Amino acid sequence: xxxxxxxxxxxxxxxxxxxxxxxxxxxxxxxxxxxxxxxxxxxxxxxxxxxxxxxxxxxxxxxxxxxxxxxxxxxxxxxxxxxxxxxxxxxxxxxxxxxxxxxxxxxxxxxxxxxxxxxxxxxxxxxxxxxxxxxxxxxxxxxxxxxxxxxxxxxxxxxxxxxxxxxxxxxxxxxxxxxxxxxxxxxxxxxxxxxxxxxxxxxxxxxxxxxxxxxxxxxxxxxxxxxxxxxxxxxxxxxxxxxxxxxxxxxxxxxxxxxxxxxxxxxxxxxxxxxxxxxxxxxxxxxxxxxxxxxxxxxxxxxxxxxxxxxxxxxxxxxxxxxxxxxxxxxxxxxxxxxxxxxxxxxxxxxxxxxxxxxxxxxxxxxxxxx
Amino acid sequence: xxxxxxxxxxxxxxxxxxxxxxxxxxxxxxxxxxxxxxxxxxxxxxxxxxxxxxxxxxxxxxxxxxxxxxxxxxxxxxxxxxxxxxxxxxxxxxxxxxxxxxxxxxxxxxxxxxxxxxxxxxxxxxxxxxxxxxxxxxxxxxxxxxxxxxxxxxxxxxxxxxxxxxxxxxxxxxxxxxxxxxxxxxxxxxxxxxxxxxxxxxxxxxxxxxxxxxxxxxxxxxxxxxxxxxxxxxxxxxxxxxxxxxxxxxxxxxxxxxxxxxxxxxxxxxxxxxxxxxxxxxxxxxxxxxxxxxxxxxxxxxxxxxxxxxxxxxxxxxxxxxxxxxxxxxxxxxxxxxxxxxxxxxxxxxxxxxxxxxxxxxxxxxxxxxx
Numbered sequence: 001x002x003x004x005x006x007x008x009x010x011x012x013x014x015x016x017x018x019x020x021x022x023x024x025x026x027x028x029x030x031x032x033x034x035x036x037x038x039x040x041x042x043x044x045x046x047x048x049x050x051x052x053x054x055x056x057x058x059x060x061x062x063x064x065x066x067x068x069x070x071x072x073x074x075x076x077x078x079x080x081x082x083x084x085x086x087x088x089x090x091x092x093x094x095x096x097x098x099x100x101x102x103x104x105x106x107x108x109x110x111x112x113x114x115x116x117x118x119x120x121x122x123x124x125x126x127x128x129x130x131x132x133x134x135x136x137x138x139x140x141x142x143x144x145x146x147x148x149x150x151x152x153x154x155x156x157x158x159x160x161x162x163x164x165x166x167x168x169x170x171x172x173x174x175x176x177x178x179x180x181x182x183x184x185x186x187x188x189x190x191x192x193x194x195x196x197x198x199x200x201x202x203x204x205x206x207x208x209x210x211x212x213x214x215x216x217x218x219x220x221x222x223x224x225x226x227x228x229x230x231x232x233x234x235x236x237x238x239x240x241x242x243x244x245x246x247x248x249x250x251x252x253x254x255x256x257x258x259x260x261x262x263x264x265x266x267x268x269x270x271x272x273x274x275x276x277x278x279x280x281x282x283x284x285x286x287x288x289x290x291x292x293x294x295x296x297x298x299x300x301x302x303x304x305x306x307x308x309x310x311x312x313x314x315x316x317x318x319x320x321x322x323x324x325x326x327x328x329x330x331x332x333x334x335x336x337x338x339x340x341x342x343x344x345x346x347x348x349x350x351x352x353x354x355x356x357x358x359x360x361x362x363x364x365x366x367x368x369x370x371x
Numbered sequence: 372x373x374x375x376x377x378x379x380x381x382x383x384x385x386x387x388x389x390x391x392x393x394x395x396x397x398x399x400x401x402x403x404x405x406x407x408x409x410x411x412x413x414x415x416x417x418x419x420x421x422x423x424x425x426x427x428x429x430x431x432x433x434x435x436x437x438x439x440x441x442x443x444x445x446x447x448x449x450x451x452x453x454x455x456x457x458x459x460x461x462x463x464x465x466x467x468x469x470x471x472x473x474x475x476x477x478x479x480x481x482x483x484x485x486x487x488x489x490x491x492x493x494x495x496x497x498x499x500x501x502x503x504x505x506x507x508x509x510x511x512x513x514x515x516x517x518x519x520x521x522x523x524x525x526x527x528x529x530x531x532x533x534x535x536x537x538x539x540x541x542x543x544x545x546x547x548x549x550x551x552x553x554x555x556x557x558x559x560x561x562x563x564x565x566x567x568x569x570x571x572x573x574x575x576x577x578x579x580x581x582x583x584x585x586x587x588x589x590x591x592x593x594x595x596x597x598x599x600x601x602x603x604x605x606x607x608x609x610x611x612x613x614x615x616x617x618x619x620x621x622x623x624x625x626x627x628x629x630x631x632x633x634x635x636x637x638x639x640x641x642x643x644x645x646x647x648x649x650x651x652x653x654x655x656x657x658x659x660x661x662x663x664x665x666x667x668x669x670x671x672x673x674x675x676x677x678x679x680x681x682x683x684x685x686x687x688x689x690x691x692x693x694x695x696x697x698x699x700x701x702x703x704x705x706x707x708x709x710x711x712x713x714x715x716x717x718x719x720x721x722x723x724x725x726x727x728x729x730x731x732x733x734x735x736x737x738x739x740x741x742x
Contacts, residue, residue, distance in 0.1 A: 001384030006377030012573070013372030202383065202608055206581050213580075237573055300671060 002201035005158070007139060007244055010165045012237060014229055017042075017129050017168035018049045022083055026125070029054040030081035032072060032096035034088025037131055040174055043087060046129075055079040060088070062266075064095045064145045066109045066153075072099040073107040076124075086128045086162070087171075089183070090135030090269075093128050094143040097160040100126045109145065113153040114343075119160065128162040131171040133222070133235035134183025134270050136190055136243015138165045152263070152343055167240060169233035177223050180235075181317035182270030184219040187239035188212060188313070189254050189277045194245035196284075196291045197252040197350040205291075207245040209298035214238035216299060220316040253280045253355065256339065256347035257363055263338030265326035272367075274319060279366040282307045283359065289352050327371035335364040373572035376529070378510060378615055381536045383608060385600055388413075388500050388539035389420045393454055397496070400425040401452035403443060403467035405459025408502055411545055414458060417500075426450040431459070433637075435466045435516040437480045437524075443470040444478040447495075456498045457533070458542075460554070461506030461640075464499050465514040468531040471497045480516065484524040485714075490531065499533040502542040504593070504606035505554025505641050507561055507614015509536045523634070523714055538611060540604035548594050551606075552688035553641030555590040558610035559583060559684070560648045564623040565616035567655075567662045568721040576662075578616040580669035585609035587670060591687040624651045624726065627710065627718035628734055634709030636697035643738075645690060650737040653678045654730065660723050698742035706735040 011021070022029075031054050033043035038058040047054035057075040060068055072095055076084065086096025102112055105120035112119055128138035137143070143155045175183070188211075194200060195208035218234035225231065257276035261267060285292055288303035296303040314321075338344065339360050348355050382392070393400075402425050404414035409429040418425035428446040431439055443466055447455065457467025473483055476491035483490055499509035508514070514526045546554070559582075565571060566579035589605035596602065628647035632638060656663055659674035667674040685692075709715065710731050719726050 001382070001387065003383070004378070004381040006380055007375070009377055010375040010574075011372070012374070016372065202605075203381075206577070206612065209581060209584075210577050234573075241577065 002203050004203040008162050008165050010167060010240065012167040012233070014168060014170045014233070016166050017046055017171055020050070020127060020166065021164070023125055026052045026083045028052055028079045028081045029083040029085060030076050030079050031056045031085045031087060032060070032092055032099060033058045034060060034092040034131065037087050042171060046085070046087065055081070060092055060095055062091060064091050066145060066148050068095055069098055069102070069109040069145060070107070073103045076103040082124050084124045084126045086126070087131060089130070089132040090137040090144070093130060093135070093137040094145065096128065097126065097162065098143045098145065098155050100124045101157065101160050109155065110147065112155050113147065115156060119155070119157045122159060126162040127164045127166060129166045129168065129171065130236065130240070132175055132179065132183045133172055133232070133239040134186040136187060136239050136246060138162065139240050139243035140247045142247070152259070154343070165240065167236045169229050169236050172232045172236060173227050173229070175226070177226065177318065179268070180226070181219070181223050181319050182268050182274060183239070184215060184222065184235055184317065185274035185277070185314065185319065186270035187235070187242040188215045188219070189273050190242035190246045190251060191215070192295055193252040193254060194242070194249040196289070196295050196352060197249060198352050199249040199350055200291050201249065204245050204249045205294060207241040207248070208295065211238040211241040211245065212295065212298055216313065219313065223317045250350050251347050252351040253284060253348065256344060256351070257360070257367060259344050259347070260335045260339035260364060261323070261367060263341070264330045264334050265324065267324055267327070274314060275321060275323065275367050275370060276363070278311060278314060278321070280363045281310055283363065284351070284353060287353065291352060321370050323367065323371040327368065330368060330371065332361055332365045332368060335368060336361060339364065373574050375574040379533050379536050381538060381611065383538040383604070385539060385541045385604070387537050388417055388542055391421070391498060391537065392535070394496055397423045397454045399423055399450045399452045400454040400456060401447050401450050402427045402456045402458060403431070403463055403470060404429045405431060405463040405502065408458050413502070413542060417456070417458065426452070431463055431466055433462060435462050437516060437519050439466055440469055440473070440480040440516060441478070444474045447474040453495050454498070455495045456500065458500045458502060460501065460503040461508040461515070464501060464506070464508040465516065467499065468497065468533065469514045469516065469526050471495045472528065472531050480526065481518065483526050484518065486527060490526070490528040493530060497533040498535045498537060500537045500539065500542065501607065501610070503546055503550065503554045504543055504603070504610040505557040507558060507610050507617060509533065510611050510614035511618045513618070523630070525714070536611065538607045540600050540607050543603045543607060544598050544600070546597070548597065548689065550639070551597070552590065552594050552690050553639050553645060554610070555586055555593065555606055555688065556645035556648070556685065556690065557641035558606070558613040559586045559590070560625050560644050561613035561617045561622060562586070563666055564625060565613070565620040567660065567666050567723060568620060568623040569723050570620040570721055571662050572620065575616050575620040576665060578612040578619070579666065582609040582612040582616065583666065583669055587684065590684065594688045621721050622718050623722040624655060624719065627715060627722070628731070628738060630715050630718070631706045631710035631735060632694070632738060634712070635701045635705050636695065638695055638698070645685060646692060646694065646738050646741060647734070649682060649685060649692070651734045652681055654734065655722070655724060658724065662723060692741050694738065694742040698739065701739055701742065703732055703736045703739060706739060707732060710735065
């Protein structure tokens with residue numbers, strides 16, 4: 001049995017971010033933008049295209065914090081916003097989604113973190129415009145931030161899904177090659193893990209299989225030809241679909257490992273996930289399940305062929321198999337402590353193979369060997 | 372550029388039709404059921420599972436007429452219904468969708484036929500439960516019936532989309548082998564034509580490619596093993612997705628021919644469509660478009676290989692290449708008259724190859740040669 005809830009409406013096309021269809025006559029827009037989009041002038045261009053005043057909030061660190069959210073809520077109230085637009089990667093979109101929802105309540109993120117209290121009904125109309133093709137946050141109800149003492153937290157709620165998703169490939173052409181590759185692999189792993197984990201359903205497979213096939217052909221092109229709007233568009237569409245897939249079924253072992261690593265030292269999420277996926281895939285498919293065979297079939301191969309194919313994709317995208325220098329000296333024991341945090345366990349449990357501590361230790365060791 | 376509007380919520384699973392999640396406390400249900408579902412006792416079983424009185428309306432001919440709709444509207448008012456459930460193939464679902472909408476207005480179908488007037492806001496909650504895996508009517512905003520003088524009419528409106536779709540494979544196990552094959556081929560052609568016609572977008576391809584791949588492996592199994600719930604479920608899911616695809620982009624040449632044939636003599640829609648598809652596919656792919664190559668790639672072949680593959684699928688499903696006896700004596704000129712009706716032109720125009728009258732005549736002649 002499965003249930004497929006309606007996705008938010010999605011508008012796709014080059015230039016669509018500059019002609020947003022907002023309902024009625026908006027009073028004031030809060031545009032929550034990644035600093036990169038601000039520096040590129042994209043946030044200003046979108047603001048100038050709107051039919052009402054627009055406040056740009058772009059004080060967003062790579063990993064949003066509770067303080068980031070409090071500042072965004074203050075900006076929301078100062079602007080008397082009735083529309084919130086998120087523009088950027090997963091961080092900016094998560095800040096925008098959380099802000100629009102908690103601003104209608106206490107405005108204090110910790111009141112809602114880890115489902116401490118139900119989210120209030122949202123007052124603002126929200127639009128999410130992703131500018132990396134990776135997280136799929138625009139179609140997800142999970143929103144990540146760090147608490148005041150650095151702990152990883154989430155606010156979950158279908159109420160945080162946007163009223164409109166705009167996929168505009170022109171916004172992604174400036175993404176550097178390495179980030180394009182890392183974010184694209186993150187989307188690929190979302191699609192693969194969502195459909196092959198214990199929670200995967202035929203509805204997940206609809207989104208995952210299509211996303212994997214698109215990424216397979218588009219990602220190397222997007223890396224090699226940054227201005228190729230067809231490949232950029234296919235990546236944007238695929239990563240949104242992969243976001244729909246994880247929204248249905250979550251992720252699995254590669255994300256379990258990746259989150260544990262991220263707890264030890266700073267690392268781009270897509271890179272950590274790609275390295276963890278490549279390290280864990282041969283282990284995962286030792287006894288392939290029907291879901292794993294179905295995922296492989298979508299890529300025109302058998303499950304046993306997947307590790308070589310995935311490594312080939314990463315080669316084609318020029319991904320250097322190395323963790324940042326900050327990981328030198330990080331021990332498996334440190335990473336295991338992170339892996340065992342309660343927030344990290346659902347991904348281990350969802351993995352469609354029984355997982356021992358020894359498995360996690362060995363796989364973390366393999367990735368840490370790349371430091 | 373494309374826009375993907377939200378699909379209705381979909382619940383899938385064996386037995387789900389007997390545990391419908393209706394909102395609040397319904398007052399009275401009008402269950403619009405195919406006569407076959409009534410005769411099999413399925414309509415009674417669903418009625419008995421409901422928490423409120425239920426009136427069963429099953430006076431539905433193979434091709435619903437304006438009079439059918441008037442009688443259904445009268446039943447709706449007599450029952451003081453606040454829930455309308457459609458149970459059956461495309462005919463029963465179309466009657467249910469139209470009834471629930473026009474009953475809130477004048478109740479007269481001709482007032483709304485061919486978009487004569489906008490549909491009123493619906494008062495009843497609607498649930499669509501398909502029992503054939505073919506039309507995809509449960510996810511479509513197009514609803515077909517015949518006028519008082521026999522002319523084919525439609526009522527279109529996103530307002531007619533249901534509040535809930537329930538896909539219960541147990542309801543489809545009684546479908547005879549020939550109907551299973553014909554309806555399944557109809558769904559396959561929906562998926563193929565929607566993504567490959569001039570209106571096809573990447574959103575169409577999401578639904579179409581998945582539907583085609585599912586039908587490819589599940590349809591021969593469903594024909595050979597009527598009780599195989601996995602294959603029946605895959606067909607039901609695939610035909611719904613194909614319905615979502617035609618709702619986005621419509622159909623093309625095979626449906627143009629099939630509708631023209633149906634205007635000449637009675638023929639099951641899926642059979643006419645399958646025969647028209649097999650006859651027209653070699654012509655269509657003489658100069659394959661990128662969309663046609665993409666459709667072929669989803670089936671792991673090149674466009675040039677599609678005619679042989681499709682014929683192989685029809686063979687595997689035991690489809691006898693024959694029109695009903697009533698077609699003996701029907702001339703190409705008669706069929707051309709039907710093909711030229713205004714309601715039949717959009718499918719010709721959408722076909723992604725320039726179509727001459729000579730093409731249509733030749734292809735209609737080829738299908739009529741099977742009479």
